Every structure is written in C-alpha cells, then in structure tokens.
Amino acid sequence: MPEQFVHVLNGPNLNLLGTREPEIYGTTTLADVEAACRAAAAGHKLDLVFRQTNHEGELVEQIHAARGSFGVVLNAGAYTHTSVALRDAIAASGVPTVEVHLSNVFAREAFRHHSYLSPVVRGVICGFGLNGYVLGIAALAAARPTLP
Template sequence: MPDTIHVLNGPNLNLLGTREPAIYGAATLADVEALCRAACESHGLDLVFRQTNHEGTLVEHIQEARGACGIVLNAAAYTHTSVAVRDAIGGCGVPTVEVHLSNVFAREDFRHHSYITPVARGVICGFGPQSYVLGIAALAAGRTKPA
C-alpha cells in the first residue's frame, strides 16, 4: 500500500463528458482514470480510483487510504460544504492534493471557499484532467521510499 495513490472523486463526476462540457470539458471519468493510471505507472505507483455521490462513502474511501503514499482528491461540491470530508483528510495522515477540473476561483463566489485546502498539501485547479496528473506527480515527487 505505501506505493499506492488513491484518486478519489466526489458527487456528479460520474457525469463528466456530458455535464456542462463548457466548464468541465469532454473527457469522461473513464478518460480521467486512464490518464491517472498512465501517470501512476510512469512513477512506479499503483492506483486506486474511486467515485461516489455519497458523502459518507467518500469519508470511508479516505479512511481506507490510510497507509498509502498519497490521495488526489476532487471532492467536487463537498469541497465547499463538508466538514466531514475535511476531518477525514485531516485525520488520516496521508498527504493529499486537492484537485479541480475548472478554475474554481474564476467561478461563483461560493466555490472560492474550500474546507479541504487547510488540510491538503496543495491545490491544483483549472487544468482539466491534467490537474489529476499534476497532483499525482506532486505526490510522487514528495514521497519517501521505505528504507
């Protein structure tokens, strides 16, 4: 598990490719997963890739990532609303990169606040599916190999 990245996705990301393509692009969640798999392989990492529309399930996925070398998290709307997701990240002890497909700071004011950011190692937004690849690269660069 130490050489594993968990890429976790929140609500409505299962609709990528058809949901508001002017904002989120044409790539599907399967396309994003394929990019993440290729990125992890290039860094010698295994991948766990999950999506859920349910807050409690997302919390469980975060908890299940304990012991991994990192989490790339697109909590979607839960970014702006969920103390439970924030507390799960804060409590799991796994370096986490918050990612967003769109530039949340160029959008509605309510999207400018994140409960995740204070407990994340960093934030990457606005690069479409490449946001995930950049998050994986950041975690791979920062990991420490067991002795």
C-alpha cells in the first residue's frame, strides 16, 4: 500500500492537451499525463491525486487540500505568470511543491519568463513535455527523508 499522497495539479487549458497548439504541446493528452504520473507515483510507493481545473480559486483550494501530503507537482499554466493567490497558497500550505511546464517557457514569449510561483517552490522543470511531471515526482521522492 502506498505510504503517502502526491498531488498533481493542472491549471487552465490543460484539459485541451492533445489538440491545443500541438506545435508547442504535442499530441500528448491529459489522460496520457495522468497515466505516466500514476506509474511514476506507484514506482516510488506513492499514491496519486490528479486534478485539473480552469478556475484559479479552485486551484487554490486544491493546494490547500494538499496540506499534510507528501508533495505537489503543479502545472499552473498561465496562472504561473499572473497569480499572486497561487503563490500565497503554495507558501501558506507548507507542502513541498515542484513547478512544471510542458514547454520551455524561456524559449517563448517574454511574459512567460516570469513566474510568481518559482520563489516559493522547491524547483522548476520546464521543456520536457510529460516527462517533466515524472521528473517532478522523482525529485520529490528523492528528497524523502530517510527513515531510521
């Protein structure tokens, strides 16, 4: 039985993966991302909570609900570049969080180069597609305290 939960949270427009701007995001669907995350979590003896919402307040609530969990892998989508509320929720939650982006945000429009979230997360992974989520789960698992 998995020992703890990792929350993988997805923000706006990620429900459109597979058809949304395939030249940037490819043809991977959100269901593909979830399957990869389930396998990665199981490999680290973690259980998975996987969610997506297009609503900022709901994403804040999901971060609050993750309090006390093993960690969060968060792709906040465009809210990364606009949301002080998400930044504050991450900081207040105390949950180790990894920020993930499918594309390399630094190779895109200048407004995507700034993240309100980066200063309050453990790390940032961008540009590796769905593998970024797998890497985020692995990074959280690698930081797991060693039990006596």
